[in-house]
Amino acid sequence: MGRSFASRVSHPRLKWVVLVFWLLLAAVSAPLAGALTDEQQNDVAAWLPSDAESTRALQLQTELGSDPDLIPAVVVYERSTGLTAEDTAAVEADVAAFGQLEALDGAVVGPLPAEDGQALQLIVPLNVGADGWEQIAPVVDDIRAEASDGPDGLAAYVTGPAGSAADSAEAFEGIDGTLLFAALGVVILILLFTYRSPVLWVLPIFSAVIALFVSQAVITLLARHADLTVNAQSASILTVLVVGAGTDYALLLVARYREELRLHTDRHEAMTEAVHRAGPAVLASGGTVVLGMLCLVVADMNSTAGLGPVAAIGVAVTLCVLMTLLPALLVICGRWVFWPVRPTFGSAEPSATGLWARVGARIAPRPRTTWVVTGALLLAACAGTLLLQPSGLTQAESFRGTPQSIEGDAVAARHFPAAAGNPVYVVTTADSAEEVAAATGATEGIASTRPPQVVGERALVEASLTDRFDSEAAYATIERLRAALDDAGDGAALVGGNTALNLDVQDASQRDNVVVIPLIMLVVLVVLGLLLRALVAPVILIATVVLSYGAALGLSALVFDWTLGVTATDSSFPLFVFVFLVALGIDYNIFLMTRVREEAVDHGTRRAALIGLAATGGVITSAGLVLAATFAVLGTLPLTFLTQLGIAVALGVLLDTIVVRSVLVTALTLDVGPRMWWPSRLARRPDEEVGAARDDVPVRSRSGASARS
Structure with missing residues (x-):
């Protein structure tokens, strides 16, 4: 500067x-x-891929009178010994009470009895506008209070999209x-x-x-x-x-x-x-x-x-x-x-004989052995990625703990063939409505379909799934349905609904992983090349970053398994971890290697590596502890994705600062020597071999620091 x-x-x-x-x-x-909280957009469209089929279907639903802001609440009542007449009367009273809700959009559906006689189910269509994610929580709280005020022994749960949205909003509150x-x-x-x-x-x-x-x-x-x-x-x-x-x-x-x-x-x-x-x-x-x-x-x-x-x-x-x-x-x-x-x-500079100066002295006699062993251990840690399943989290896995929406979903799954409130929507043309409805109903995994709703030149077909809306079986049903509609020549038909949305999110996240991660690596490589005025050093540093990233993912997968009991992650998890570990972790590369290059002008590359480690090792470790601790704070939140992100980034940063930057990069610099700076002039300077421990390694030289210290 x-x-x-x-x-x-x-x-x-x-x-x-x-x-x-x-x-x-x-x-x-x-x-x-x-006022930033007021500007947040937490509606579905703010999260989804804009050109995905389910997103386009969601946009067209408005034209057909199906409001995308409609959020159904599913109220499930259960008595394990069998429902009584008093229970049924209480539920009927709830139906009447829910019918007076200001946020009600349509009629309350139910009560729908379970075949085993132990449960009843209501579907309460709610609409609180485009900001439903923020406004739904108090409405759901009112429904829960009303539903729970029933006979002793009758358990009531509010689940479905509205219950889940309310629990998510409260988690972020x-x-x-x-x-x-x-x-x-x-x-x-x-x-x-x-x-x-x-x-x-x-x-x-x-x-x-x-x-x-x-x-x-x-x-x-x-x-x-x-x-x-x-x-x-x-x-x-x-x-x-x-x-x-x-x-x-x-x-x-x-x-x-x-x-x-x-x-x-x-x-x-x-x-x-x-x-x-x-x-x-x-x-x-x-x-x-x-x-x-x-x-x-x-x-x-x-x-x-x-x-x-x-x-x-x-x-x-x-x-x-x-x-x-x-x-x-x-x-x-x-x-x-x-x-x-x-x-x-x-006064004397303490880092000249501090911990990292002593670590450098231990690395100096055998740098190649040091980086080979360290690299092998990091590669072994990468094996843990085999446990990681970045295929998306189910609704239950998305929360740490068990909020009421998850409990209710489990109860509904025990007594009803599929979770209500999460239908599949197929938007098509009016001319092909009947054919699309027939093809939808004939698809394996579809339990039933409703008659098409035709408005002008478009039509909407609503179908129910036989499996949970967030299960792999349900995703497979969506893929079969899309393939069946394509084979039938109904290419204009768009399959939407929450299951289709989740599937498209997974596909978009996997595409982003493939596209964005290499792009970030290229950007970092260019910046390092310009900063260090070399080609070899940036390539080596990027390789250590990738190795550190893989090891962090592997260790994180083990921690998730041991502490959270879940190895599944959100589809975007690998990308988010890469962004924060590489974009932030490269800081430590830059802190260390700019100092090494500065000192290499006067002392040669190998001695400069020890000077740079001694001078920056302490501050890099402290910086790593700070960054790891701040991201670890995310681990206190009740949402699995943010908890996993906090754990992975914290582990990765600690690994990066204590092992990769300070040991692996230093050992590689000592081994490669001046060739690190190829093709700059610094690569052609003769370099002295670094011996064993040196207590007289200066911390600064270009302004005469060692002489005056």
Whole structure:
């Protein structure tokens, strides 16, 4: 980063201007940040692939009078010893009460008796508008309260799409505040341990919170005026990402500033040098994350494509805050903020003989053996991916614990042939309605069909499944039905409904995995090539990233099996884990290798590898702990996908920082030597062999650090 910019953010007078600017911007941003929840789009269309067959069918249903905002609630009553006349009367009273609901759209269907005489079922069609996902919970709560007020021994459950939507909404309720405070809590603890200062942690946390407010405000404005799609999932990930990445960047800058304070009497000069030296690595790291996140816009899934800009904006704003506000705060506070261990001019740099310097000394005599053994262990960990099943989660598997909608679904499955409230919809032309209805009814897995509803030139055929709507058997039925309609020449027929939607989500997610993952790898490869001015080093680093990713997935699958009792994952899980591990994990590659390249100019590549490890090992480990802890906070949520994502990213980051970056990459750099920088001039410089332990390895040399330390 240019010295002119570095000198401005730490200027004795301009530092106050920087502080006032961000404080004013934060004050303006706070109300907008609080309004982000109101801008979230959690309806079906905001998540689905826009060109999928089921999505197009959903859009056409409106023209046929089938409102896509209709959410059926399925109320199931059960008495295991058999229903009584009193039970039947209570259910009839509920039918009358539900008929008065303001959100009712149509007539209550039922009560429908089970063949075993132990259960009754009602279908209550509800419509609370386009924001049904947010508004359905209180309506379902009212239905549950009414249904539960029956004779003793009669159990009542509200399930179906409405029950599931209500339980999901309640799981996300207050999630932003919970995540923010939980993430800040674990980060504060780690910063207290890292800095061993009761004061210093305040500055990175304050900067990260400012970055979060400003980024949320920007996203709110874009959601209002530029059609940016934001949902509960992307808003939750934004909180974790900004706090985690912001603290990571702060750790790197503070570490370099503390190093420079030992080399300069004036703290403003020290900060200028720190921003000048660390700035390029921080900007390259953040820029890589931004570009990696933006690759998501090519995804078919609207929810995945929407996450890209949201996350990119969050990281870009965080970069701006951390590279301007944090330096200003640090020089305003002065050296006392490091109390009780203040870095004084001329004092020794502890990392020169610290833990990672000793680790480097152990690696140096046998680098090839080190990277071969480490690589083999990581490959062994990759074998765990054989347990992973990224074919989608069932409704029951989507929740940790058992909310009432899942209990009710299980009860309904015991007493009724298939779950109600999740029919298959086939949209076709009026001329072919009867043929389509006949072909649908003749398809294996279809229990029954209703007469076609014809409106103008289009018709709607509604059918019931014989299997659970979220089962593999139901998905196979949808595939058979689509094939049968194609074979019958009814190519204009579109198969929709929740089962078809889930199937199309799986297909779109698998396509996104194949397309987006290689694109992100290409972007990262190009950035590394430009930053390191080499071809060999980027290829090697990308290979270590992929190996780290595979090992993280493998270990995560084992953890899921042991702790959650489920090895199935959402179809988008591999892509999300890759995005966060690679886009964020590449930070540690950049932190380490830019320092190694800087030192290689004066010391040669092999010695520079040890210097770089000694200088950055501590801060990379601390940054990894922070990022792992913030993502692990997702594991506290009651939703399986976010829990799995938090566990996988936390494991992957720890693996990346402690093993891959610090051991594997260092060993490879020592083994490959100057050829790492091919085809740059640095690759042609003679390089000394690195021997065993060296207690005199300097931490800095280009400004004379070792001489003055």
